[in-house]
Amino acid sequence: MTAPSSSKPALRIRKAAVLGAGVMGAQIAAHLTNANVETVLFDLPAKEGPKSGIAIKAIENLKKLSPAPLADSTRAAAIIPANYEEDLEHLKDVDLVIEAIAERMDWKLDLYKKIAPHVSKTAILASNTSGLSINGLAEALPEDMRHRFTGVHFFNPPRYMHLVELIPTRLTDKNVLEGLEAFLTTTVGKGVVYAKDTPNFIGNRIGVFSMLATMYHTEQFKLGFDTVDALTGPAVGRPKSATYRTADVVGLDTMAHVIKTMNDTLPDDPWHDYFKAPAWLSGLIEQGALGQKTGAGFYKKAGKDIVVLDVAKRDYRASEQKASDDVVAILAIKDPAEKFGKLRASNDPQAQFLWATFRDLFHYTAYHLADIADTARDVDFAIRWGYGWKLGPFETWQAAGWQQVATWIQEDIDAGKTMSKAPLPKWVTDGRTGVHGKSGSYSAASNTDKPRSQHPVYKRQLFPDPILGEKFDQGTTVWENDGVRLWTLGDDGVGIISFKTKMNTVNDFVLDGIQHAIGIAEEQLKAVVIWQTGEPFSAGADLKGALGLLQAGKIDDFRKMVENFQRTSMRIKHSLVPVVSAVRGLALGGGCEFQMHSARTVAALESYIGLVEAGVGLLPAGGGLHELAVRAAQSNPTDPFEALKKIFETVAMAKVSGSALEAKQSGILRDSDVVVFNAYELLYVAKQVAISLAESGWRAPLYARNIPVAGDVGTATFRASLANLQAGYFASEHDVEIATRIADTLCGGVIERGSLVDEEWLLDLERKHFVELAQTEKTQARIAHTMTTGKPLRN
Incomplete structure (x- = not known):
C-alpha cells in the first residue's frame, strides 16, 4: 500500500495561537497541545498580578475540568499564556490563529484590527464563532488577509466531539481550506463538515431546532422533563443526557443565547415564532439556575438524589418517570418502518410526542437543506458528530421508509398539526427512496447526488464512518475459527486479525485462533495487525467461562486456560513476522496484555487501557x-x-488510562508506540507501521x-x-x-x-x-x- 499523495505540499502547522481563554478557547488550546502543536493562549491583560493572569488561570483550570481537556495533565505546562498588550509579537511566527472570544461581532472586529499588523503573511486566520456571519467578520480584515480567513467551529468539549464545521467566506483560498481540512482531520483527529455561511451553520441550526421542537411538544403533551429525557436519549439512539440534561450541561444561558441568535438572524424562517426560550427556561435563568455550572437547572442534586423541576408545582420533585409500557414496546421494534408507523398510530401521548418531534425535525431539515448544506450527508454527519446521535435526521427518515414518512408529514401539514405550514420541497416527494445511495448523497442546491470528498486525506480512512446503506470492502478471509478472522485488505502482505466475540472478549477460540493465525502469517504474509472492526479493542478475558471452570472445581482446566493465555501473548511477542496492535476504546486485562506483547502498538488517542x-x-x-x-x-x-x-x-x-498519552505516562504503552488522533485512520497507520517494521528487517526479541x-x-x-x-x-x-x-x-x-x-x-x-x-x-x-x-x- 502506498501512502496517499497530493500534488500540493501539506499544510504544516508548527505553532498556533488561540485568542480568548474562555471555556472554548482554553479547551481548543488544550487539544492542539494534545496534538503536539505549540500553542499560545491569549486573553485581555489582567488588572492585577501578572499581565497574562487571565490566560494563566484558564490553563490551570484545564487540569480540574471533567471530562479532561488535556489527554495528559502535564501538557498544561506547554501552553504559553499571553495577553494582547505585551505579547502580540508571538503572532509573527504563528501558522494558525483561532479566534474564540465572546459572540459579539463588534468585539471580534476590534480584535481583528488589533492583531492584523502582527500576523505573518502566510498565517491562516479562523473564527470559532458558533453562528455569526463569517463573511461579515472577514470584512474587518485587511484585503490581503481575507483569502486566508475562514470559520472553523469546534463543538464542546473540543477534545471529545468529533465534529468541526469549516465555513469558507466568498474569498477563502481553496488551498487554505484543503490544507486546513487535512490538518483538522489527521493532526487534530476531527470529522470536517463544510457548512454554508448561514446563522448557526449546520450542527446548531438543526440540533437546536430539534431541542426547540422537543421543548414545544413537552408543553403540548404535558410531559415531565424527566419523562422526555427517558424518551429522547438512548431509547432513540441519542446520548444518555437526552434533551434537558444536555441543556443543563451546555448551560441554560448559553442555550438561550443560541435561541436568541436564531430569533435575531432568521426573521424569514417559517418556524420563526418558535425561536424563543419557553417561559420556564427564562424563569430558571432569571433565578440564576443555569444548569450544571450553578448546581441547578432542569435538574439538581438533593443529597444523594437527583430531583427534577416540576413546572406546575414551581418546585423540584424526585426524578422517577420513565417511558410508558406501550412506548417501550414500540421502541423495542427493530424495523424502523414498523416502529414509526406504530408511533404515529398510537394514542399514547408519549408515542404521539415522539412522532411529533421527529416529524417536525424531518420537515425543518428537508425545507432548509438547500440553504445550509451542500449535501444531506453533511447534515447527518454534523448531527451525529456534533450531537452524538447514532443516525442523523435524513438517515432516520430514510430507514423508516422515505415516501411513507413523507406522506404522513404532508398529511399532518394539511391537518394543521405541524409547527409550520411551510411546504415540503418538491424533491422530497419525487418518488425517491431516500437521500443516500450508491451514487452519493443528495444535494438540494444542485439537484444531484454527490459522492464523498476525494481529498487525499480520506485515503487514510480505510473504513470511514459509514452513512446509511454504505458498504466498504470487507477484505479477503485467509482463515477463521469461532474466535477470530484472519483477513487481508489489498495486496500489501499485511494480515489483519479481528475477534468475533461479544465486546471482543478473549476465550479459548480467540487464544487458539491468534496462535494459529500467526502461524499462517509466518508462512504467507509479511506482517500482522490485530484490529477490531468496532470498539472496544478487547474487554479482556471471558470471565463467565473462567468462573464456570472454578465453580465446577476444574482447577487443572483452569490452569491450562491460563497457560494458553500466556502462550498466546508469547506467540505475539516472538512471532517471526511483526505483530502490531491497533487499539481504540477499551483495551482491558487480556486485551491490554496482547498489545503489550506486540512489536508495536498504534493507539487512537481515545484509548482507555489498563490491567484491571x-x-x-x-x-x-x-x-x-x-x-x-x-x-x-x-x-x-x-x-x-x-x-x-x-x-x-x-x-x-x-x-485505566484516560487516553493513549496517559498510557504512555504510566508505562502501559512504550515510548516507541504510536498515537493516532483520528480513530478512522487507525488501521491505515497500523498497516504502515507493520510494513515499515517488516521492511526494516524485523526480528523478534x-x-x-x-x-x-x-x-x-x-x-x-x-x-x-x-x-x-x-x-x-x-x-x-x-x-x-x-x-x-x-x-x-x-x-x-x-x-x-x-x-x-x-x-x-x-x-x-x-x-x-x-x-x-x-x-x-x-x-x-x-x-x-x-x-x-x-x-x-x-x-
Whole structure:
C-alpha cells in the first residue's frame, strides 16, 4: 500500500495561537497541545498580578475540568499564556490563529484590527464563532488577509466531539481550506463538515431546532422533563443526557443565547415564532439556575438524589418517570418502518410526542437543506458528530421508509398539526427512496447526488464512518475459527486479525485462533495487525467461562486456560513476522496484555487501557506482569525497583488510562508506540507501521534469560506502603492479599535482590498466584458480582 499523495505540499502547522481563554478557547488550546502543536493562549491583560493572569488561570483550570481537556495533565505546562498588550509579537511566527472570544461581532472586529499588523503573511486566520456571519467578520480584515480567513467551529468539549464545521467566506483560498481540512482531520483527529455561511451553520441550526421542537411538544403533551429525557436519549439512539440534561450541561444561558441568535438572524424562517426560550427556561435563568455550572437547572442534586423541576408545582420533585409500557414496546421494534408507523398510530401521548418531534425535525431539515448544506450527508454527519446521535435526521427518515414518512408529514401539514405550514420541497416527494445511495448523497442546491470528498486525506480512512446503506470492502478471509478472522485488505502482505466475540472478549477460540493465525502469517504474509472492526479493542478475558471452570472445581482446566493465555501473548511477542496492535476504546486485562506483547502498538488517542484484574480479585496473568518486570529490568538493570514503583500502583489499583498519552505516562504503552488522533485512520497507520517494521528487517526479541529482579526486598517495600493503606481503611485485607501477590510477581518472588531469572520463571510465578487467588472465596465473589452488576466489589 502506498501512502496517499497530493500534488500540493501539506499544510504544516508548527505553532498556533488561540485568542480568548474562555471555556472554548482554553479547551481548543488544550487539544492542539494534545496534538503536539505549540500553542499560545491569549486573553485581555489582567488588572492585577501578572499581565497574562487571565490566560494563566484558564490553563490551570484545564487540569480540574471533567471530562479532561488535556489527554495528559502535564501538557498544561506547554501552553504559553499571553495577553494582547505585551505579547502580540508571538503572532509573527504563528501558522494558525483561532479566534474564540465572546459572540459579539463588534468585539471580534476590534480584535481583528488589533492583531492584523502582527500576523505573518502566510498565517491562516479562523473564527470559532458558533453562528455569526463569517463573511461579515472577514470584512474587518485587511484585503490581503481575507483569502486566508475562514470559520472553523469546534463543538464542546473540543477534545471529545468529533465534529468541526469549516465555513469558507466568498474569498477563502481553496488551498487554505484543503490544507486546513487535512490538518483538522489527521493532526487534530476531527470529522470536517463544510457548512454554508448561514446563522448557526449546520450542527446548531438543526440540533437546536430539534431541542426547540422537543421543548414545544413537552408543553403540548404535558410531559415531565424527566419523562422526555427517558424518551429522547438512548431509547432513540441519542446520548444518555437526552434533551434537558444536555441543556443543563451546555448551560441554560448559553442555550438561550443560541435561541436568541436564531430569533435575531432568521426573521424569514417559517418556524420563526418558535425561536424563543419557553417561559420556564427564562424563569430558571432569571433565578440564576443555569444548569450544571450553578448546581441547578432542569435538574439538581438533593443529597444523594437527583430531583427534577416540576413546572406546575414551581418546585423540584424526585426524578422517577420513565417511558410508558406501550412506548417501550414500540421502541423495542427493530424495523424502523414498523416502529414509526406504530408511533404515529398510537394514542399514547408519549408515542404521539415522539412522532411529533421527529416529524417536525424531518420537515425543518428537508425545507432548509438547500440553504445550509451542500449535501444531506453533511447534515447527518454534523448531527451525529456534533450531537452524538447514532443516525442523523435524513438517515432516520430514510430507514423508516422515505415516501411513507413523507406522506404522513404532508398529511399532518394539511391537518394543521405541524409547527409550520411551510411546504415540503418538491424533491422530497419525487418518488425517491431516500437521500443516500450508491451514487452519493443528495444535494438540494444542485439537484444531484454527490459522492464523498476525494481529498487525499480520506485515503487514510480505510473504513470511514459509514452513512446509511454504505458498504466498504470487507477484505479477503485467509482463515477463521469461532474466535477470530484472519483477513487481508489489498495486496500489501499485511494480515489483519479481528475477534468475533461479544465486546471482543478473549476465550479459548480467540487464544487458539491468534496462535494459529500467526502461524499462517509466518508462512504467507509479511506482517500482522490485530484490529477490531468496532470498539472496544478487547474487554479482556471471558470471565463467565473462567468462573464456570472454578465453580465446577476444574482447577487443572483452569490452569491450562491460563497457560494458553500466556502462550498466546508469547506467540505475539516472538512471532517471526511483526505483530502490531491497533487499539481504540477499551483495551482491558487480556486485551491490554496482547498489545503489550506486540512489536508495536498504534493507539487512537481515545484509548482507555489498563490491567484491571485486581478489580475482580485477580492479578494479570496473560504475561502482563512478566512483561512489566522484563521492561523494568531493561530500563534500569542496576535497580529495576525504581522502574516498578509507578507501574505497581497502576496495576494494584486497577487503573485505566484516560487516553493513549496517559498510557504512555504510566508505562502501559512504550515510548516507541504510536498515537493516532483520528480513530478512522487507525488501521491505515497500523498497516504502515507493520510494513515499515517488516521492511526494516524485523526480528523478534531474544528470549530473556538473565533478568535482574527487585527480589524479596522490593516486595517488602511494597508491602510497607500497603500496610499504611490498610491502616487508613483505604484497602481491605483481600485488596492487600492481591496487591502483595502482584508485588511478588513483579519483583521476581522470594529471592535476593539483583538475582537473575528467565522469562519462564516470571510466567510460572504469575500463573501460580493467579490460580491460587482464583480459588479463594472472596475472589470468586468479586468475579460473580462484576459479571452480574458490571461494578467491582470491595470485600
